[in-house]
Amino acid sequence: MMILTDLTIAEARNLLIAGDISSVELTEAHIRAMEATSSLNLFITETCEQALSKAEKSDTQRLSGNQGKLEGIPIAVKDLFCTHGVLASAASKMLTGYTPCYESTVTKHLWNAGAVMLGKTNMDEFAMGSSNETSYYGPVTNPWQRVNEPTVKLVPGGSSGGSAAAVAARAVMGALGTDTGGSIRQPASFCGVVGIKPTYGRCSRWGMIAFASSLDQAGPLTRTVRDSAIMLGEMAGYDAKDSTSVNIEVPDYEAALKKNVKGVRVGVPQEYFLEGMPKEIQCIWDKGITWFKEAGAEVKDVSLPHTKYALPTYYIVAPAEASSNLARYDGVRYGLRIEGKDLQEMYENTRAEGFGREVRRRIMIGTYVLSAGYYDAYYLKAQKVRTKIADDFRNSWKSVDLLLTPTAPSAAFVQGEKINDPIAMYLNDIFTVPASMAGLPAISVPVGLSSEGLPLGLQLIAKPFDEELLFRGAGLLELAANFKEKPKLAA
């Protein structure tokens, strides 16, 4: 018997077109899956009723022969996107009750393509975190379990933890995430799904709650590379409402998958070899190299000398921008307000109460690095180092077309393990942050399991706006790895 929640988007699309299944059936199956996985705390808001009514419309639409590329496909949206009439919380107490009267550009594109929204997924508060433990709505549990310790709850990664876990748990067919320093790729790796952060400027940021404006990008999380290509194709595009979005035509990403990687030059950045890195990470990386070689790619070592500076640079730039972006949460126009004896006290009470600990910490860091007397030493310095990090990548494109690295330095870890050690937590993003700093597109593909039975991902990085090559490379990894495992806690 066909299990609808095990279908990929591409498979479901074909069955829907053939009339073998209906969108309502598909949506109902996923609503049941959401119920079955409710203990994972995947959603902040479920929109099942709207989903069903949209699914009905989709079925009618299909009969009329006029359908979008995602017609009738149920997906979830990270709760960082504003969608009309639905709570947009950013997983923060600060946005208690905030219901936008507008629709983000990216979600609007998806709905226009026929997609069905099942709900808004849980995440780290304001996308700040790598474990989905900073959410005001509680942590998300990774549907994967350690083979030997099945009762230990693992983190799904972050900040798009709810989206990655929902896709892995078969609660949704695909999900929207956002990536600032690795927030799509790292949870994709932890949850055994595909996640792509496109080039900065590829997707509109309009209507997406800002964390760090120069880094934030929307991207899809799906179970296959093809599904990511399909979703990104609908999400991407120029938007006059976002001054940083870039006016370049969106290619047919799915069509790019037909091409192989023969003759593609793949670089292995030497600085990504970390001392004390788990053997199994090294092992999957080696496998990846072999797969590319076997497929006729030309693999070579490259050097990105400023790699180790990317993380500290990120932890100056991102909090600096965040401290300013989050100044609008002041209890005046929307969201939480905690009264005080005067205006100042109202501000201070509201922001102390509304923001969680990690968010407050980052606002403090950001405020400090921008403040008089420290700006040059920290913020300006970091932006200069950032130029050098981007230059490293630019140099590497002279000799290679793609870069191959691990996505994360470990498999999913245990809830609570790193939450009180900020730096240990920040180190999760060590392989994902450099590409973010340079605005480059990067994808994570699940390629195997650790000895504990947890998924591990490899990352590919490409030149700006070369998502097509990224998908081709990811397609090769997917094919070669033949990763078919399913988490224990999936529906």
Next chain:
Amino acid sequence: MSIDHKIIQKIALLARIKVSAEEREELASELTNIFDWVEELDKVDTNDIEPMTSVVQASASLRKDNPNDGGYPERITANAPEAVEHFFTVPKVVE
């Protein structure tokens, strides 16, 4: 780089976040650790390097001067914790 509770107090004021005495100490030690770690950047020679302003190699796009937005005060104040006749209200500001 040692960050003491005085600096924390100053930043907290700038950021308009109330910080208790206990949190102040905690934050001071956390931020000290983080800035010690960040000090790594001093090793990078950034003489004559332009700071990055955007990863997008483009210049600002301009909008035509069309008045085509606004005119919906009820939606502007729809989520307000407190509003009177389409005004937002706050505790009285004394100048």
Next chain:
Amino acid sequence: MAELLKGTKGDWEVVIGLEVHAQVIAGSKLFSGATAEFGAEPNAQVSFVDAAMPGMLPVLNEESVRQAVRTGLAVNAIINLRSVFARKNYFYPDLPQGYQISQYELPIVGEGAVEIDLPDGGAKTIRVERLHLEQDAGKSIHDLHPTKSYIDLNRSGVTLMEIVSKPDMRSADEAVAYIAKLRSILRYIDACDGNMQNGSMRADVNVSVRNPGDKLGTRCEIKNVNSLRFVRQAINFEAHRQIEILENGGLIDQETRLYDPDRNETRLMRSKEDAHDYRYFPDPDLLPLDLEQAYVDELKAGLPELPDARKKRFVDDYGLSVYDASVLVAERDTGDYFDSVAKSRDAKQVANWITGELFGHLKKDGLSIKKSPVSAEKLGGLIDLISSSTISGRTAKEVFEKMWQTGNDAKEIVESEGLSQITDAGEIEIIVNKVILENPKNADEVRGGNSKAIGWFVGQVMQATAGKADPKAVNELLRDKLKA
């Protein structure tokens, strides 16, 4: 020459720099499509961007950029082909984003200069430091509720240009002349309506004092002064306040002050210690603004004649005095009016009519020159009647009054009311002869050498003709007939 202020212990020089905020004339706001008009229901001219709703992003208005460049060109400034928008971070309820988007390190316009006219007829150059674009804030209203302030964001995001001068002014007169000149230029190029009452133009005034020849003293900034009168009063109060402190052995604290017109004093707003730490940094939501030289050149070519050039032309081509020219060019409409009347007419006579009768009537009725019932064409018609001796100057004033009331042409009025001068020499001679015959005693007096008495005869003739005789002709005839 700088005017010095007398203290009890010597002379003091006041040093003034100005930051003028001018609201740009544009249909929509600097970064959003909401309208920028003055006066509407609360929060009715506000978009989600202006209210800083989560996820909203700014997009730059091309008209704001165009106006800033034109203004830069009009004050002879360098246009920076690359400029950067920065965030100025601070908390205030009428600042929804928690930051103002402004320009900091790289403003759109660099150094320039404005020439001001001094009361003694001289001129002085005031250097402009920079001009940058920025968003206006919303409005807090404190008197609608006993314990609450009300926030209206209609102005939030409206385009302002901040024009920063160097500390080149040495008296309140100079500061006022500078603002007036800037206002005149802005109105000439239609970049700002210059309305200080509505707040579309306002100034932050930096004042310090020093003994002549000393280095600059510590300055205080007086925020948001919104009329020329208040600028003058605020400077004078502040300069004397500082002199008094210094003469009593005190020191000036660098602080921000407010001018209170009701009490005519400045008072402390905040001291340097609690000055804001604005944490400026380039706005990551906006890319740097790059302009092409060709675009700048095109705007330059499209600028209208500016007040200085026009003043020079009025002096050179029309032979006006510098004073008259200054008065006539201050407003573009007045200059246009003058230009169209003065063409092929006696320019000095035209200037006198405009600054005299016309200005007097406009002022009395509170009208702008554009609304004048006597148009340029009609005033020209009136002056033509004087030139052709159809009417006398005195009659002309009467005719002007009637034109003002009715809006009719001078010619129509003169014809319908029979006000034409008697220019026919024969007709005048008959009357002159009659008057001489009727007054032999007075005639003898004149013949006896009292040439002053001839004025009496002129009066008599004019009276007899109800003022319609050409006085020149009357004079000539009388002199001829009463020769000794």
